[in-house]
Amino acid sequence: MKARIKFRKYGVLKFIGHLDVMRFFQKAMRRADIPIAFTGGYSPHMIMSFAQPLGVGITSEGEYLDIELTESISSKEAVTRLNQVMVPGIDIVSFVEISEDKKAGGMTITAASDYRVYLLESSHCTDARIPIPEKWRGSIPHFLGENQIIVWKKTKKSEKEVDILPLIYKMYSDQDSIYLLLATGSEQNLKPDLVMEAFLNYIGEPSRPFHYHRLDIHARKEDGTLVPLSEI
Amino acid sequence: MRKLALNDEILLKIEKPARYIGNEVNSVMKAPDEVDIRFAMCFPDVYEIGMSHLGIQILYDMFNRREDTWCERVYSPWVDLDKIMRKDRIPLFALESQDPVKAFDFLGITIQYEMCYTNILQILELSQIPLFSSQRSDNDPIVIGGGPCAYNPEPLADFFDLFYIGEGETVYGELLDAYKENKRKGGSRKDYLEAAAEIEGIYVPAFYDVTYHEDGTLAAFTPINPHAKKKIKKQLVMDMTDTYYPFAPVVPFIKVTQDRVVLEIQRGCIRGCRFCQAGMIYRPTRERDLEMLKKYAYEMLKNTGHEEISLSSLSSSDYSSLKELVTFLIEEFKGKGINISLPSLRIDAFSLDVMEKVQDVRKSSLTFAPEAGSQRMRNVINKGLTEEEILNGAGQAFEGGWNKVKLYFMLGLPTETEEDMKEIAVLADKIARRYYEIPKEKRNGKCQITASSSFFIPKPFTPFQWVPMFTNEEYISRAAVVKHAFQDQLNRKSLKYNWHDAEVTVLEGVFARGDRRTGRVLLEAYRSGCLYDSWTDYFDYHKWLQAFENTGISMEFYNQRERSFDEILPWDFIDIGVTKEFLIKEWERARRGEVTPNCRQQCSGCGALKWKGGVCIEGKN
Structure with a gap:
């Protein structure tokens, strides 16, 4: 059980x-x-x-x-x-x-996580949030429209160049926050700070303090759609 | 939402932020405006060490049972945060409320070992409390010290307002009541200290004057305030069963040194080893009732969720109902995935049987503490352990499947000869020989005997309190004698020898038996950057030597001098129950190599009988 x-x-x-x-x-x-x-x-x-x-x-x-x-x-x-x-x-x-049959895959079924990313007034406090600039919001579609997004990814053993674009499943923004749906799991995994770093780099902005809030973890069903782990 | 004293940027930059956020399971939250007394309880070392200390958990629970008091915890910020707090002038805060310590009514500091003394100054300075008691105002917390080092509080006399001599369970209530009463009457800080001085067991260093002879020894130690007593009587709990003990100790988020339920089964030790301060100051030995311990074991495991329970005492094998207790623990908890750890057990058939049940024999090693290599030396220190007992114990263990043995020794003991030193290696070799007596097909590969030695430090209130220590160089050369002796042994490939740092030893020696003047070296060393001296990576002997030089204080005077029986010792004003006559008698017996029977075999008239409790009255009522 x-x-x-x-x-x-x-x-x-x-x-x-x-x-x-x-x-x-x-x-x-x-x-x-x-x-x-x-x-x-x-x-x-x-x-x-x-x-x-x-x-x-x-x-x-x-x-x-x-x-x-x-x-x-x-x-x-x-x-x-x-x-x-x-x-x-x-x-x-x-x-x-x-049920027992879900046990077989165990937690390896994890496929994606979604996040809200908040822009902070300062790195001292995660409560003082400021609106996402208009310019950023406009740039997101262009960012996602690139052929590839190459970043340096550090692992325990080495540092290598990776194209993270295929690992960003969704990215959009309203005034309060940026929404990210990213690949998660043992095979492919993308952390939200890496995306924000690449994005700021792309729009030519200096590094800014963010707070990351995970909304849920998703599994991929046989038909390819994503569902929260609590719903399978 | 919980507000923290440190901002996110700092917390995400430093090592292990969990050390500073509080909020742990079973930590106690109260409303500041609903209590009269705010008490900050401090262990002056890093969180993982401080959180492993049983005494604070007992007092934390005891204080917080009072509705009018909120007791919170404080530990030394680690070196990374220490730097940031100094630079940004962030005042040290208590974990629960995250409020600055300087706004509290009390700052209680437990003083467990000499090498934490610089950390005490760090705590005061980061709290923005004046280092010297004499410079504190009515707005500063009352700084109170306790714990084993308070049995010679003199090196720290200038930095504390009060010392609590003895076990905390007895007069803290009175001390807090007196504080409230003084506040109600609008009394000053001095009024309070005077009221506190009237309470048994409380020592107010500012109320005493110390004068010295020309040769540097104490000439007089005199009360200069009418409220100050000539003698301070140590406090101890006579009923160890009907007393305070935490049902729900705080459970840290991060892994701490003692990550388990600790069940203190008794206090004190019947053995009377002559080097051991705990064996004297906690006299008489007092046991807790078996049924109480069973109940606590169950409740504490349930309330903490810990996966291990450990028995705590100076010598668990001497607890009368050990067999019943251990059987209960194994039967009740072993099947629930709970580990049972039994430190400080004498190696005999019973303990080997128990250990086989509770631990993986292949992985674990057995520990013996013969303390000295030769029988002569063991008799001098009154370690009632014969070579035969050691070899029998080891033999039984080897036959039970163990092949790793750890041995603990002390070097630099009084009357020690070169022969005694070499006997350490000889004893280790004899244990190895005992192993190889087992037929090859029945034993488990090679054996591994690891001997470690620390250097003996004479402690106040022991029969050795008058004896000289040696220099750093002499200690190293004694360790070299032992090292060479190990190389001469038949089974040298199965033997390993390590020794403890001698530089730390001589400093501990100074503060263990130091007087008020040694506080100057401490302050000077702290000012020059000494901190976390018990951590090898941070200990800087050179800075310490410089501090001695700058203050003109001689290490030799405190360490290498043989004190005479009529010299006034800095701690003579404390009455621990055990008399000076007994200590002198014991020192004389030591010199003759005479063993003194333990408290259960025969009363030796140490003086502890006046408490009329514990082992002193066992079987007599």
């Missing part, structure tokens, strides 16, 4: 990195007494996998982890119990048992 948990991460929790969020959830499962399954062996650990790490500094309303259960638990009960042991800045949106 498997369950998919959707949670939000905001406020000061944006300073807590992925590994610590994993540790946080391991402890939270015990506090909430969720019937989670363990691996065998001498030092058993919880069977738990996260959809996609969220970078430090980014907030989100659509984070996911899957857990293996030893017995069934009602969704309502699980959400209540988990939320009782959370801290301000992290809360559980849903807890849904998912």
Whole structure:
């Protein structure tokens, strides 16, 4: 039996990195007494996998982890119990048992993430937001109309040139924010700050402070369409 | 939304911002305007170390049970943030409210080891509180120190308003009530310090005058305020069961040194090792009730979600109900994926059996602390452990599948000869020989014996409080003797030897037995940039030596001199219950190599009986 948990991460929790969020959830499962399954062996650990790490500094309303259960638990009960042991800045949106066949693909089905990008008055504070300049908004279609967008992408091992254009599925803007839908997952992955850096570079603007907010993580269905992980 | 003291730019630039944001599970939030007393509780080291300290968790819980008090936590900002705070003049803040410490009523600092003293000055300076108690005004927090180093508070006397001598569970309530009362009456800071001086266990350094002989030794230590007592009585909890202990300790987001539930099973130690300060100041040994511990184990695991529980005490094997407790923990929690860790166990059949149940034998190593290599030396320090016991313990462990052993020793002990030093290597080799006695097909490859030595530091309130230390160079040459002896052993390829830094040792020595004047070296070293001295990467011996030179204070005077029994020692004004006569008697027995029986075998009349509790009255009522 498997369950998919959707949670939000905001406020000061944006300073807590992925590994610590994993540790946080391991402890939270015990506090909430969720019937989670363990691996065998001498030092058993919880069977738990996260959809996609969220970078430090980014907030989100659509984070996911899957857990293996030893017995069934009602969704309502699980959400209540988990939320009782959370801290301000992290809360559980849903807890849904998912069928075994989805387990096969596990979290590897992750295909895309969407974000809201806010322009900040200063890097000191993410609350003081300013409107997206008219000029920027007009430039987005041109940016996306290029043949390729080459950036230097740093990995753990090396630095290489990549064309990120095929990894930007959507990009548009209103006055408040820029919307991005980007490739996410183990095969292809694009971080929103890399897009904004390339965009500012393209329109000849100096670097600016942004706040990134993830809206959801999506999977690709067989017909090629994207759906939030909570809806499959 | 939670407001932070540091802005996003800073928090995203520094290492581990989680050290500074608070908001952890079980941290306590209150409304500032609904409490009378704001208490900032500080461990003057980095968050991961400070959060691992049990004492603060106990006091944090105890203070916050009071409706009129909000106790928050403060730790040393790491060097990266330290620089930024100085440059931008950001005042040090408490984690929960993120409010500046300088606006608090109290700043309590736990003083666990000498090498954190520069960090204490850092805490004061970053808080924008005057370093000297004498320069503080009614608007500054009352700065109070406690913990084991408060048993010789004199090197820090100028920087603290109060010291709490002993265990925190007893008179803090009185101290806070007196504070409220003083505030209500519109009393001054001095009025409060006078009221505090009347409370048992509280020492107000400004109320004492110290004079010196021409040779530098203390001539007199005199109260100069009518409220100041001649002797300060250490505080201790006599009922260890019906007392404060946290059901829900704070759970850090980041991995800290002690990332587990800590269950303190008893306080004190019956053994009476003559080098050990804890063994004297926490007398008499007091146990917590088994049923209480079971209840706490369950509640604390439930409330924290930790995946490990560890028993804490100076010598767990001496806890009377250890077997029942450990069996309970294994039966109750092992199946739930909870690890059980049992440090400070004597190696015997029972403990080996337990360890086999709770840990992976192949991966783990066994630890022995013989402290000295030769039997003669072990008798001098009253480490009631014979070579036979060590070899038997190791033998049983080897037969149980272990092949890694760690051994801890001290070098530079009183009366130590070259022979004693070499015996460290000989003992390690004997343990290895014991391993190779096992038939080849039954043993698990080669064995690995790692011996480490630290250098002995005489501590106040021990039978060795009068003895001289050695120079840095002498320590290194003693370690070299041991190193060479290791190379002469038959099984040298299975043996490894490491030794502790000698430069830190001599400094610890100065502050362990220092008087008020040593505070000047501390300030000078801090001014020249010393900080985080317990961290090898940041310790700068050269700066320290320069500080001694600049202040004209002699390390030799504090370390290399044999003190006489009639010399006034800086900590003589503290009454720990154990008498000076007992310590002298013990030092004389040490010189004759005589072992003193432990508290359960026979009472040696140390003086702790006057508390009428713990092991002193076991089986007598």
